[in-house]
Amino acid sequence: MQKYDAAVVGGGIAGLTAAIYAAKAGKQTIVIEKQDRLGGRAISNKKNGAYFNLGGHALYKGHAHETFMELGVNVRGNQPSANGYGLWKGKLITLPTDLKSLFTTQLLSWKGKMELASWLMKFTKMDTHGYDRISLREWMEGNVRDPMVRHLFYSLLRTASYVVGPDLPAAGPVLRQLQNALNGVKYLDRGWGELVEELRKIASELGVRFITHNKVMTVEIRNGIVQQVVCEDGTRIAARNVILATSPSIAHQLVPFSEKTALQTWKEQAIEITAACLDVALRRLPKPKQQFIYGIDQTIFLTNQSRAAYLSDDGAQVISLIKYQGKENDPDEELRELEGMLDLAQPGWREQLMVKQYLPKITVSHDFMHINRRENPGPAVPEIQGLYVAGEWASHGELLVDAATASAKRAIQHMLHLEGKGRNILDEHRGII
Structure with missing residues (x-):
């Protein structure tokens, strides 16, 4: 014994x-x-020299990051650029991620731009614990006026939480997660393994x-x-x-x-959170600027993690795509959606493909x-x-x-x-x- x-x-x-x-x-x-x-x-799989996580992984500057620093963990990796696009009605439109893009993006009206700028300033100091007992939708409908700003926030918060709908998540935790994201995100060299x-x-x-x-x-x-x-x-x-x-x-x-x-x-x-995840390693990017895309009217997200982390031994670009899932899911249809996002972001990607990994339904979290x-x-x-x-x-x-x-x-x-x-x-x- x-x-x-x-x-x-x-x-x-x-x-x-x-x-x-x-x-x-x-x-x-x-x-x-x-x-x-x-x-x-949190394991990583190495395929043809590329390091694939089990779906898209990012380390925010939250509790886990603080814990790893406290324990002396050498967390290798870098923070990616936030410059990116929003997918709206089949088109890629510049996301308002900094002052220049805020004023030039075609996603928002002038009033919407002013409201978004105001909220981004409020987020850094906002006490979110007062919203722990209301749904994300209730918070959004009661606080955000501009419809397109709501759409954008729903997309950002969906990516931060992996939860596809706004009616179940308690607003406070999801808003805190967005605060962590705004403080910085890191992609890890050679994956989470x-x-x-x-x-x-x-x-x-x-x-x-x-x-x-x-x-x-x-x-x-x-x-x-x-x-x-x-x-x-x-x-x-x-x-x-x-x-x-x-x-x-x-x-x-x-x-x-x-x-x-x-x-x-x-x-x-x-209540389990699941996602369909597609990872691809490409020899090169047909469209080098289109590396970071939020689905605004689609529950899809794309990021080239190689822009900030070492994820290939031979220089391949490792892109992760996520389809956030609800109760109903169709693996074949969701793969078509994810590949359709790649077709839009990186046309001709199939000719550059070295290896891919498709996970039709992976558990992101067993509850939230x-x-x-x-x-x-x-x-x-x-x-x-x-x-x-x-x-x-x-x-x-x-x-x-x-x-x-x-x-x-x-x-x-x-x-x-x-x-x-x-x-x-x-x-x-x-x-x-």
């Missing part, structure tokens, strides 16, 4: 972050990952042990207290604390009688802050002593990778807090939005 202070189930960004903070606190820590490599949805490797190295140096290609089957509980995790190959790992850095549905499956715990609520309230949510997940499962959750779905107001790192830190902080108090405190984590 192997014994640990903390066992982390899942080796993605949340799991690695949790393991590092547990180890930094002096806890004997192990990470169990069912795949043969760490990273989860390099970030995962950096986190693995830090964890290893702190003494974290890793088991890969081994699936956890159950978390054994006795008298409401975590005892051990049992793996598919029969390995048993005794642990005083278990952090489930998995999806809410898997967390629910791993815990006996989970229907009697908060895991049931978290599973039931979860939406107006139908009953409570915020984690960090602790209150009915079971020593059990915690982490992941981008365990958000308390953060989005995407920011939620992954924030929830991981919350889990470890809560664990240490309980241990410092001899675990004799009442549940204090479950905020209702």
Whole structure:
């Protein structure tokens, strides 16, 4: 029987972050990952010399960036130029991203330009927490007057959150994500797999042990207290604390009688965000200026990440396209839409194609802050002593990778807090939005 202070189930960004903070606190820590490599949805695939993420990835200057800096992670990459276009009624029109383009763009009327300029100034200092209990549509309809400015904001906020519609997202978190985006975005050299490797190295140096290609089957509980995790190959790992850095549905499956715990609520309230993603590596760009496009009347986004990051060993240009998905999706039709965007942005791209990757439906986030949510997940499962959750779905107001790192830190902080108090405190984590 192997014994640990903390066992982390899942080796993605949340799991690695949790393991590092547990180890930094002096806890004997192990990470169990069912795949043969760490990273989860942050892995990168190298194809014909090009580095592809699992869909378009960008690191905003939010919680995750601050966490990586705090941990000493060497985040290699650069900030791309924001100069780009909006796709409106089949045409590419200059986006208002700076003073010159604001006054020359044909997207907006003069009144619209003035309103947009005013909002961009307000965003930097705006306290968004007052909008955490209303939908994005409610905020937009109540605050933005010009119809085209609304269209533009919907496009920007859709790209920041990956959520296709405005009726479900709580406005506050999405607006905060846009604030982070305005503070700066970084594309990472050689993809996010390099970030995962950096986190693995830090964890290893702190003494974290890793088991890969081994699936956890159950978390054994006795008298409401975590005892051990049992793996598919029969390995048993005794642990005083278990952090489930998995999806809410898997967390629910791993815990006996989970229907009697908060895991049931978290599973039931979860709304998955998905996207269709097309990545291509081109020998050269037929239209070098058309590298960054927001779909305004279409739920599509295009960016050439090679304009700011090293993503090819032989100089190819790696372009990512995203189709934000709702409940209904058609893989073939969405591929045609994404390729149609490429036809418009980079005509003749097929003659320059070196390699491509199409992911018809990838999970972006297992849940997010939406107006139908009953409570915020984690960090602790209150009915079971020593059990915690982490992941981008365990958000308390953060989005995407920011939620992954924030929830991981919350889990470890809560664990240490309980241990410092001899675990004799009442549940204090479950905020209702």
